[in-house]
Amino acid sequence: MRIVFKTDYMQDIRPWKDGHQLVLYLILLAVVAAAPWWLDDFYLGELTNVLIWAIAGLGLMVLTGYTGQVSLGHAAFLAFGCYANVILLEAGVPFLIAFPLAGILTGIAGVTVAIPALRLHGIYLAIFTMALSILMDDVIVLAEPITGGVGGKFIGGVDIFGLTIDRWGTPVHFFWLVLVVAVLVTLGFINLLRAPLGRSFIAVRDSEVSAQAMGVDIARTKMISFALSCAVTGWAGALMGMFSGAFNNETFSVVISIQLLMMIVIGGLGSIHGAFLGAIIVGFLPQFLSISKEYVGALFGGNTVAIPGLEFGIFGMILIAFILFEPMGMYGRWLKIRTWFELFPFYRKDMFKRQKSYLKTERLR
Amino acid sequence: MAEGDEECRANRYWEVKLDNAQLLISGLANGCVYGLIALGFVLIYKATEAVNFAQGDFMMLGAFVTIGLTNTEYMGLPFWLALPISLGIMGALGYLLDRLIIRRLFGESQTAVVILTIALGFVIRFVAGLIWGHEPQTLQNPLAGKEVRFGGLVLGMEDVAVIIVTILLTWALYVFFSRTKLGLAMQGASQNQLAAYYMGVPVKRVQGFIWGLAGVVAGIAGILFAAKGSVDPTTGLLGIKAFAAAVIGGFGSLPGALAGGLIVGVIEPFASRYIAAGYSQIAPYALLLAVLIFRPNGLFSQVRVKKV
Numbered sequence: 001m002r003i004v005f006k007t008d009y010m011q012d013i014r015p016w017k018d019g020h021q022l023v024l025y026l027i028l029l030a031v032v033a034a035a036p037w038w039l040d041d042f043y044l045g046e047l048t049n050v051l052i053w054a055i056a057g058l059g060l061m062v063l064t065g066y067t068g069q070v071s072l073g074h075a076a077f078l079a080f081g082c083y084a085n086v087i088l089l090e091a092g093v094p095f096l097i098a099f100p101l102a103g104i105l106t107g108i109a110g111v112t113v114a115i116p117a118l119r120l121h122g123i124y125l126a127i128f129t130m131a132l133s134i135l136m137d138d139v140i141v142l143a144e145p146i147t148g149g150v151g152g153k154f155i156g157g158v159d160i161f162g163l164t165i166d167r168w169g170t171p172v173h174f175f176w177l178v179l180v181v182a183v184l185v186t187l188g189f190i191n192l193l194r195a196p197l198g199r200s201f202i203a204v205r206d207s208e209v210s211a212q213a214m215g216v217d218i219a220r221t222k223m224i225s226f227a228l229s230c231a232v233t234g235w236a237g238a239l240m241g242m243f244s245g246a247f248n249n250e251t252f253s254v255v256i257s258i259q260l261l262m263m264i265v266i267g268g269l270g271s272i273h274g275a276f277l278g279a280i281i282v283g284f285l286p287q288f289l290s291i292s293k294e295y296v297g298a299l300f301g302g303n304t305v306a307i308p309g310l311e312f313g314i315f316g317m318i319l320i321a322f323i324l325f326e327p328m329g330m331y332g333r334w335l336k337i338r339t340w341f342e343l344f345p346f347y348r349k350d351m352f353k354r355q356k357s358y359l360k361t362e363r364l365r
Numbered sequence: 366m367a368e369g370d371e372e373c374r375a376n377r378y379w380e381v382k383l384d385n386a387q388l389l390i391s392g393l394a395n396g397c398v399y400g401l402i403a404l405g406f407v408l409i410y411k412a413t414e415a416v417n418f419a420q421g422d423f424m425m426l427g428a429f430v431t432i433g434l435t436n437t438e439y440m441g442l443p444f445w446l447a448l449p450i451s452l453g454i455m456g457a458l459g460y461l462l463d464r465l466i467i468r469r470l471f472g473e474s475q476t477a478v479v480i481l482t483i484a485l486g487f488v489i490r491f492v493a494g495l496i497w498g499h500e501p502q503t504l505q506n507p508l509a510g511k512e513v514r515f516g517g518l519v520l521g522m523e524d525v526a527v528i529i530v531t532i533l534l535t536w537a538l539y540v541f542f543s544r545t546k547l548g549l550a551m552q553g554a555s556q557n558q559l560a561a562y563y564m565g566v567p568v569k570r571v572q573g574f575i576w577g578l579a580g581v582v583a584g585i586a587g588i589l590f591a592a593k594g595s596v597d598p599t600t601g602l603l604g605i606k607a608f609a610a611a612v613i614g615g616f617g618s619l620p621g622a623l624a625g626g627l628i629v630g631v632i633e634p635f636a637s638r639y640i641a642a643g644y645s646q647i648a649p650y651a652l653l654l655a656v657l658i659f660r661p662n663g664l665f666s667q668v669r670v671k672k673v
Contacts (some may be wrong), residue, residue: 070476116658122475123416123616127608130656131650134605138647254605263481271418283570309499309598313491319484323477 013194015187031177033250043166044175047168051178051284057187057264059232064261065270066193068205068224070122072131072257074233076136079252081234082241083105083140086155092288094156095165099238102246106234107227114226118219140249152248156243167243178239185232189272192228201225205270230290263317268329275310277330286311328352386518388634394524394593396630397425397531397665401586401606403614403622404535406581410616411542412551412575415467415478417484420583423602423641426489427455427587428504428596429497429582436505444506452584461581463573471569483517486601500597527589535623536587542619552577627650 004018017020035047056078063069084105088098113132120128140147149151157166160198165173192198200221203211210219241247259282267278289311326333332352340347391478405420405672417423429538433439434447442450470477513523542548553561561568590596590603614621629649636648 044537070479116654119661121480124612124657124661126476126479129607130605130655131653131657134645135650138643142643171514254442262480265638309491309494312487314667316484316487316491320466320481320488323481323484324466327473 005351009047015194016188019213029183033176036175041171044171046287048167048171048175048178049243050279051175051182052236052243053260053263053282054111054276054279055178055182055185056236056260057267057279058182058234059190059229059234059236060260061264061269061272061275062189062192062201062221062232063225063229063273065264066198066201066205067222067229069117069222069225070126070261071129071229072126072254072261073131073133073136074229074260075254075256076133077106077233078128078237078240078256079136079140079229079340080109080230081237082247082252083153085238086153086241087146089155089158094266095160096137099235102238103235106237107231109234110226110230111223113230114223116223117226130254131258133257137253138225139247141259148248150248152246152251153241154246158242165242167245174242178243181235181239186272193272197224237277265331265336266319266322266329268331270331271331273331273334274329277334281330282315283328285315289314327354376534383637387459388396388525388638389631390520391517392553392631392634393583393627394521394527394630395633397527397623398586398590398593398626399603399607399610399629400623400626401531401534401582401589403626404538405582405586406607406611407614407616407619407622408538408575408579409554409584410611411619413467413572414555414619415475416482416616417579418479418482418604419601420579421490421607421615422486422489422493422601423455423459423580423583424587424590424604425596425598425601426458426493426593427451427584428597428600429587430454430540430584431588432502432504432591432596433497442563448588449594451588452581455580455584455587456577457580459583462580463576467576468569468572486604490598491543493574497598499593499597503595504588505590506592521593523589523592527593528587531623534582535619538582539619547571547574606649609649612653613656626662636665 006012018027032047036044039047056074059077060071060074061141063071078255081102085098085102088101089095091099113129117125117128143147143149155306156165157169159165162179163173164170165177193201200211200216201310203214203216204218204225210217211221227285231329237252241251244251263278263282264274265278266281268274322329328335336352339351402420402424405423406416409415409417409420431451433448434442434451435444440447466481466485467478470481476650479543506523508522508526513520513525515520542552550561550566551571551574553564554566554571558568587596590600606629607626610625611622612625613628614623614625629652632648632652640648
């Protein structure tokens, strides 16, 4: 077990724990950045997809994992970011301006939504955002002159300083673009969470009453959380649109919202790692299922069986298993395994036991 | 000439009026189904303060269980025999769900239950698709095709049955919650679990019972829905509209849930009749958002200022 010997107060709020940890993450980054040399184009595309989902997951993680506001409607913001990006590009705005602007616009949209949503708690907020996500579908159809309606829109490659970035033409460039965005967003969140604002997010999540008593402006904190979350989700949406090349009103349905929420729960609510781990599950599950279906089909005499809804069925079962047996998600499990090795043989079963609370309501009848 | 014109206009006036009445009745019948699903939400919310996002899928399952028992291509039991069996199965499923899964989440946050039930909805949809296939099916029932004529109105027998059963059920549940000892114990269990324990309320048993009851209500909703129209595994997504109903009614109120269901059900056909296509399907959700914005705790609100 490594023991970090602290000699400076700044060490407590440094983004990394010690040099060892920093080196590990830099190695990981180098390995991922070198992916084009050790992966073929198909799996590079899959990896890109995973990274895009991870960015979207990071967006939702800030709101749900750190501020405690459950949103079942983030697909609406994915759609908003995606369409904003495409519409700006079509208007002739260069990508380097259009892309950040798409996120900022989505953030502004998020604040607009947050104003009424501030008064809602728990389940009401979840339903509010869910309705929003359903409405977005219809709104895209109704706003056909701008959005292309049911026919959808198409997006080709973009140029950054003469470098062509196209999902199909130059998948390597597109991968690096996504990686850069993912790293920047992650660094941004790591920094945010060690700043007073990030701490106040967590305070609001854990207890609104005590946060208020500590002088946290709850409305303002939630609003900023919504804005940041939606902006990052908007960027993820813009990348998703560029990844798929074509999209319409059904691309960002309410199912995507639900999938996004489930993803961060599987990954582990309240951790940046969780967004990435969950994205790996969501990104690779369809591939894994199709491969295993072929394998099972070959085992029973060559014919592959098509089972509609299998993916979501399996996904649901994985999620139920996680909520029952590992509410902290994959990252929580990893923490336990790591602690087990670090403390061997002194690990105890109840070390990560969480405080359970009895239920009280504010209803009168 | 003028007289004929007058007559023509009078006729049209009556036609519009009858048309509207017809729309109103079919809207009410649909609304009753939404109301029944919303009743399921409210029941569970009232007793455990959790929301079952899989209630719509429960209804779908209830419909399919009854179809599996009654329809001739499956088991072909007589309808009135299949009815209690399928309700029993649904009740048992609800109870087992609580016993095996939900009870383990005792003391966890509401969010965990929400996410769990959403996942459960996926699993139920998948399993129902595996067993009964993805083709829309209707329940073969004795009421099918019969009509009631009432002063120029033609009402489907099923619609009338739906409305009557829903009103009776809501009334019975309302009386159960406000008058009986068990019903009051349930309210106590949800308002303050610890205090309810101290008062001798078997909180966990109460919770199991309410999930069973919610299963039965979902079964009834499913049977009525399958008698009215066809079901397929995605029918459960109707539950989203029932959310609108429950929210409009305020999650803690049984008559509120029914009223909310009726409002949503009636708005739908009128919106699709009188508002341009494309805008009309927005109506229930727009109403939901409006209610949440202006009355965050529902029209029949039960929450006052939060105390520390």
